[in-house]
Amino acid sequence: MKPIFVRGISNQFRLTLAVVMSVILLVANDRLEPARQSLASLLSPLQYLANVPGELLDWSAQSLATRDMLEQQNKELLRQQLLMSERLQRFEHLRQENQRLRELLGSPVHMDSRKMVAEVMEVASDPFHHYVVINHGSRNGVFVGQPVVDAQGVVGQVVQVSELTARVLLLSDPKHGLPVRITRNDVRLIANGIGELDEIELRHVAKSTDIKVGDLLVTSGLGNRFPEGYPVARVISVSRDDGQSYLKVTAQPLAALDRIRYLLLIWPEDHPGAKPESQEPAATDANSGAES
Numbered sequence: 207m208k209p210i211f212v213r214g215i216s217n218q219f220r221l222t223l224a225v226v227m228s229v230i231l232l233v234a235n236d237r238l239e240p241a242r243q244s245l246a247s248l249l250s251p252l253q254y255l256a257n258v259p260g261e262l263l264d265w266s267a268q269s270l271a272t273r274d275m276l277e278q279q280n281k282e283l284l285r286q287q288l289l290m291s292e293r294l295q296r297f298e299h300l301r302q303e304n305q306r307l308r309e310l311l312g313s314p315v316h317m318d319s320r321k322m323v324a325e326v327m328e329v330a331s332d333p334f335h336h337y338v339v340i341n342h343g344s345r346n347g348v349f350v351g352q353p354v355v356d357a358q359g360v361v362g363q364v365v366q367v368s369e370l371t372a373r374v375l376l377l378s379d380p381k382h383g384l385p386v387r388i389t390r391n392d393v394r395l396i397a398n399g400i401g402e403l404d405e406i407e408l409r410h411v412a413k414s415t416d417i418k419v420g421d422l423l424v425t426s427g428l429g430n431r432f433p434e435g436y437p438v439a440r441v442i443s444v445s446r447d448d449g450q451s452y453l454k455v456t457a458q459p460l461a462a463l464d465r466i467r468y469l470l471l472i473w474p475e476d477h478p479g480a481k482p483e484s485q486e487p488a489a490t491d492a493n494s495g496a497e498s
Contacts, residue, residue, distance in 0.1 A: 246368040253339065253371060257327050320473040322346065324354075326466055327371065334401065336379040337362075340469060343370045351431055353472045359437040359460030360384065360425060361469055374469065377438070377459050378403050385428040386438050388421045395455075397423060397438060403463045406439055408455035415453065419444055423457055433474055 328339035342348050344367050352364040354374050362382060366373040375382050378399040386408075387394045393415060395408045411417065421441040427434030439457035446453055 243366070243368060246366070246371070247343075250343070250368055250370040253327055254341075322471045324372075324469045324471055326469065334380075336376040336382075336399065336401070336403065336463070337365070338374050338376065338466065338469075340372050340374055340471075341370070342471065343368045343372050345369055347473070348372045348471060349477070353432045353436075353474070355436055355470050355472060356461045356466055356468070358462060359439070360432065361461045361463065361466060363431060364471075376403075376463055377461065378406060378463055384432065384438060385426045386423040387426040388417060389424055390418075390421055391416055393417065394426050394428070395423070397457065404458055405442075406457050406459055408441075408457060409452070411453040411455050413446060413451075413453055417441060417444055417453070417455060430474075433472065 322342065324340040324342045326338045327341050330337045340354075348364055348367050350364055350367055352372075354361045354363060360377055362374050362376040362379070364372050365375040376399070377384065377397070378401065380399050380401050382399045384397045385394065386397045395411060395415075395417075397406050398409055400407045408417075408423075419441055423438045423440065425432040425434055425436045425438060437460050439459045441455060441457045443456040444453060445455075
């Protein structure tokens with residue numbers, strides 16, 4: 207039997223409490239950042255633990271691979287190695303020629319910077335945020351703003367670092383912007399994410415800009431974040447609307463953002479942690495295509 211004089215919390219009181227709590231969280235957002243980083247460091251071992259079942263499944267799948275499959279993979283890898291060796295020979299010739307031209311022009315030669323291979327541990331489940339969590343953190347020298355690439359091109363940059371892990375904001379996230387240039391004519395633009403993994407946007411492009419479908423976009427080196435020359439995307443659409451002041455230009459990222467597993471962390475040459483002698487040999491060999 208229900209009591210007669212029962213009265214719950216009024217809707218007005220609930221609304222007032224929600225508004226007050228929202229204002230308090232907005233004001234204290236910046237002050238809570240150290241607590242978030244500490245909490246992320248504390249939860250890092252749990253992320254590693256959550257990753258154990260996947261690693262066990264991968265190990266089991268590799269152990270059950272048939273001999274014929276391994277032989278086919280070995281032949282395919284040998285074929286790719288021969289192709290890459292031939293390409294490296296041509297790149298070495300171009301590097302020597304470029305060095306001679308720089309000496310003639312009196313320009314400094316850019317030395318190889320430090321690089322490190324990282325593995326993706328977690329992918330954002332929120333459709334409005336595009337980021338991944340990698341298995342390296344401040345203990346390995348990872349820093350906020352660090353550029354991240356894969357074998358095809360730019361992936362994004364580090365936005366949060368804990369002791370053992372780091373969060374990488376992908377190129378496709380709406381909050382990500384990257385200075386780029388067109389390799390065909392050196393026109394400089396800004397590439398922005400729009401929330402789609404296979405598409406980015408070039409904003410505020412004047413109608414007189416010489417840009418075509420198929421143009422390759424690479425990092426321009428402006429902004430002191432990404433080194434110059436890393437491939438970013440290829441233009442797939444250029445729309446001219448008489449009612450608009452700018453062109454509508456879209457491009458497709460070269461990096462496979464929807465299926466990345468291994469990434470390459472790059473230390474710019476002017477960063478204190480960028481020491482060629484600390485570069486990992488495995489990272490250099492496995493990602494020579496990304497350096498080019």
